[in-house]
Amino acid sequence: MQYFMQLLISGLAIGAIYGLIAMGFAVIYKSTGLVNFAQGEMTMITAYIAWTISTTVSGNVFVVALGAIVAAVVLGLVIERVVMRPMLGEPVFATVMVTIGLAVILRSSINFIWDAYPHGLDVGFGRTIVRIGSIGVRTGQIAVIATLLLLLAAIWAFFRYSKIGVAMRAVAADDRTALLMGISATRVHALAWAASSVIAGIGGVFFALSYDLSPAMFQLGLKAFPATILGGLDAVLGSGLGGLLIGITENLAGGYLGSGMKEVAGFAMIIVVLMVRPFGIFGERDIERV
Amino acid sequence: MIKYLATASLLLAGVSLSIGAALAADPGITDTEIVIGDVEPLTGPPALLGVAASIGHKIAIAEANAAGGINGRKIKYVLEDDGYVTARTIQGVKKVTDVDKAFALLGISGSGQSIAVMPLLEKSGIPTVIDVAPVKFLWEPPRKNVFVVGQSYEEGIIHLVNYLAEKNPGKKWGLITQDDDYGITVRDGFDTVVKARKLNVVYSGNYKKGQQDFSSDMLQLKDSGAEVFLAGGIIGENIAMMKELEKLNIKPVVGIFWPGRVEPVLKLMGPAGDGIYAVDYVEPFAGAAGKAFLEKAKGLLPEAEMKGINRYSMTGYAAAKVLISAIDRCGKQPTWACTIAELEKTKNVETGIMAPISFGPGVRFSNQKLQIMQSEFSTLSFKPVN
Numbered sequence: 001m002q003y004f005m006q007l008l009i010s011g012l013a014i015g016a017i018y019g020l021i022a023m024g025f026a027v028i029y030k031s032t033g034l035v036n037f038a039q040g041e042m043t044m045i046t047a048y049i050a051w052t053i054s055t056t057v058s059g060n061v062f063v064v065a066l067g068a069i070v071a072a073v074v075l076g077l078v079i080e081r082v083v084m085r086p087m088l089g090e091p092v093f094a095t096v097m098v099t100i101g102l103a104v105i106l107r108s109s110i111n112f113i114w115d116a117y118p119h120g121l122d123v124g125f126g127r128t129i130v131r132i133g134s135i136g137v138r139t140g141q142i143a144v145i146a147t148l149l150l151l152l153a154a155i156w157a158f159f160r161y162s163k164i165g166v167a168m169r170a171v172a173a174d175d176r177t178a179l180l181m182g183i184s185a186t187r188v189h190a191l192a193w194a195a196s197s198v199i200a201g202i203g204g205v206f207f208a209l210s211y212d213l214s215p216a217m218f219q220l221g222l223k224a225f226p227a228t229i230l231g232g233l234d235a236v237l238g239s240g241l242g243g244l245l246i247g248i249t250e251n252l253a254g255g256y257l258g259s260g261m262k263e264v265a266g267f268a269m270i271i272v273v274l275m276v277r278p279f280g281i282f283g284e285r286d287i288e289r290v
Numbered sequence: 291m292i293k294y295l296a297t298a299s300l301l302l303a304g305v306s307l308s309i310g311a312a313l314a315a316d317p318g319i320t321d322t323e324i325v326i327g328d329v330e331p332l333t334g335p336p337a338l339l340g341v342a343a344s345i346g347h348k349i350a351i352a353e354a355n356a357a358g359g360i361n362g363r364k365i366k367y368v369l370e371d372d373g374y375v376t377a378r379t380i381q382g383v384k385k386v387t388d389v390d391k392a393f394a395l396l397g398i399s400g401s402g403q404s405i406a407v408m409p410l411l412e413k414s415g416i417p418t419v420i421d422v423a424p425v426k427f428l429w430e431p432p433r434k435n436v437f438v439v440g441q442s443y444e445e446g447i448i449h450l451v452n453y454l455a456e457k458n459p460g461k462k463w464g465l466i467t468q469d470d471d472y473g474i475t476v477r478d479g480f481d482t483v484v485k486a487r488k489l490n491v492v493y494s495g496n497y498k499k500g501q502q503d504f505s506s507d508m509l510q511l512k513d514s515g516a517e518v519f520l521a522g523g524i525i526g527e528n529i530a531m532m533k534e535l536e537k538l539n540i541k542p543v544v545g546i547f548w549p550g551r552v553e554p555v556l557k558l559m560g561p562a563g564d565g566i567y568a569v570d571y572v573e574p575f576a577g578a579a580g581k582a583f584l585e586k587a588k589g590l591l592p593e594a595e596m597k598g599i600n601r602y603s604m605t606g607y608a609a610a611k612v613l614i615s616a617i618d619r620c621g622k623q624p625t626w627a628c629t630i631a632e633l634e635k636t637k638n639v640e641t642g643i644m645a646p647i648s649f650g651p652g653v654r655f656s657n658q659k660l661q662i663m664q665s666e667f668s669t670l671s672f673k674p675v676n
Contacts, residue, residue, distance in 0.1 A: 003513060006538075010505030108333045108373075115598065116337035118526050120558045127560075129537055136537040211502060211533070212558050214526045216335040219500045254506030259466065259495035262506060 007255040013141035015247015016148040020203030021224035022239035024196040030172045030234045031192030037099040040221015041106035046072045046201030047208040061123040076197030080190045110215045118214040126209035144206035232283020316626045318393030324363045327386030328397040332371035339602045346606025352590040354614045379403035401425040417629040421609030429655035439609040441571045441658045447479025449660045450569035464493035464516030476522045508534035518543045529558045536562035552600040556670045564667035571658035572604040576671035608641040
């Protein structure tokens with residue numbers, strides 16, 4: 001039982017990180033109809049900025065958190081304004097290709113701006129090991145699970161009750177009609193990119209706290225994307241839960257079926273789920289595939 | 291008689307012309323300059339080794355240039371980034387040979403990339419010294435113009451596992467490797483010793499390249515009761531494994547391989563990284579030879595490049611020293627043929643950071659002597675052990 005519990009907790013912790021990044025994918029898709037293939041790279045850039053703040057400005061957890069959020073907002077807004085807005089109205093395929101190009105540029109920038117060495121994000125929090133019986137868990141892992149759950153609740157409330165949230169849903173449903181209703185689609189898009197960057201960036205910072213920073217971190221995006229597909233590409237909350245499911249499945253498969261199955265299990269589950277529900281567990285039926 | 295003399299004269303003239311043409315055909319050399327080319331991963335995660343190796347080359351080249359160059363010719367270093375993508379390695383080698391007209395090559399990128407460019411190197415005949423990723427295919431069979439400085443991955447692992455087996459008789463073993471050519475080589479070396487010594491292997495894992503979370507793998511290791519563990523990751527993977535072991539509250543005897551033996555790793559592992567065994571053929575930076583190397587680099591490198599130094603800078607430096615020394619021995623008019631001949635004559639060349647380097651007729655691999663080291667968290671360094 002302890003073996004199972006240890007696998008479950010570790011799976012929830014890594015799954016929460018996948019979930020946060022997956023939510024980033026879904027926020028952009030829901031608002032713009034676009035799959036952002038640079039999501040993992042944006043996550044990585046935010047984490048590197050957090051590390052830079054911690055080593056040059058202050059190692060205080062609040063300063064680092066605030067700095068990282070501001071940096072993520074700026075990153076999302078700049079990408080939307082400079083790279084994505086000129087692509088408005090262009091074919092989806094071309095826009096998706098732009099995000100792939102952006103991913104390559106952001107990935108390479110790590111070596112130009114920082115370096116290829118792994119770095120640890122030390123903010124005096126997250127690395128302490130808490131033991132419950134023989135089960136060990138780091139405080140950062142507990143925090144990322146709690147953060148995901150809080151964000152899920154906050155985002156549900158945001159889309160359900162706030163004016164901006166409703167506007168975002170309106171643009172996602174039909175941007176022309178939304179425009180006729182006085183909603184600025186470009187403003188909604190900018191907000192979506194900023195929000196997506198922040199949510200995924202939080203996942204990246206937690207990953208850096210629990211593991212480390214390295215130029216390979218962008219691969220988190222590749223793990224989180226299946227979580228989005230599983231939860232539903234247009235379902236922000238579903239994507240978060242999809243991340244948890246992928247994390248748990250991976251860990252249980254790795255623990256019971258062997259190391260080699262760990263990376264395969266999540267994708268195997270997606271194939272099965274998509275055969276039954278092609279739009280994901282929580283997704284809506286009329287998703288445009290790209 | 292006159293007819294014979296005329297024919298002989300014509301033949302002599304022809305031979306002279308063909309020799310002249312051959313001399314002129316060797317590119318990358320002018321009255322003032324010799325071009326040395328290199329292709330390395332300078333972006334992406336493997337930049338950790340590519341950047342460091344290129345820094346090692348730069349140190350040796352700067353040292354030679356500061357001493358007047360090679361027989362009066364300054365060395366120009368042309369470096370291409372392949373991003374650890376084999377297709378780009380091939381493009382890069384073509385670029386430095388065809389466009390930049392390199393006289394000789396150093397490097398070249400990872401093991402898979404070196405293997406992929408081998409036909410190109412053989413066909414062109416350019417003198418090449420490989421130093422980043424020594425694998426048997428690069429010297430077996432020996433290629434006329436390709437020399438390899440280092441030690442084979444397989445031998446390295448055999449040396450490490452033999453050492454750990456001698457120090458930990460009768461213990462249970464665990465192993466995890468990456469699912470690529472690197473992992474296969476590590477596993478082959480491990481299996482060789484397992485068979486020879488009949489080691490009791492209770493855990494054998496295989497992870498996918500790029501995996502970052504090792505919680506289930508290390509839990510399996512713990513559950514198996516392994517007491518000696520060979521962590522077959524490279525950099526980030528080994529860090530993640532050590533942190534998981536710390537979280538699971540177990541501390542087996544751990545061995546890692548030289549690609550992961552870079553000092554910053556110890557800081558990231560924290561106390562969990564204390565006492566880890568490693569194998570290598572270059573000197574640790576904590577020793578006198580390592581300190582002297584860093585001192586030398588300080589005088590020859592810009593400040594910004596100093597932080598990129600690691601063990602691969604040492605292997606790069608040694609390879610470049612051997613190549614420069616061979617070209618130098620060819621005198622005022624070095625050619626590819628002479629450089630290759632002189633590389634073959636390389637005998638006990640001292641670099642100060644590894645055992646003396648030698649090649650020989652039909653021997654294209656320097657077969658460096660190995661040593662075991664142990665990490666010390668308090669000083670964030672590796673130190674040789676007996």
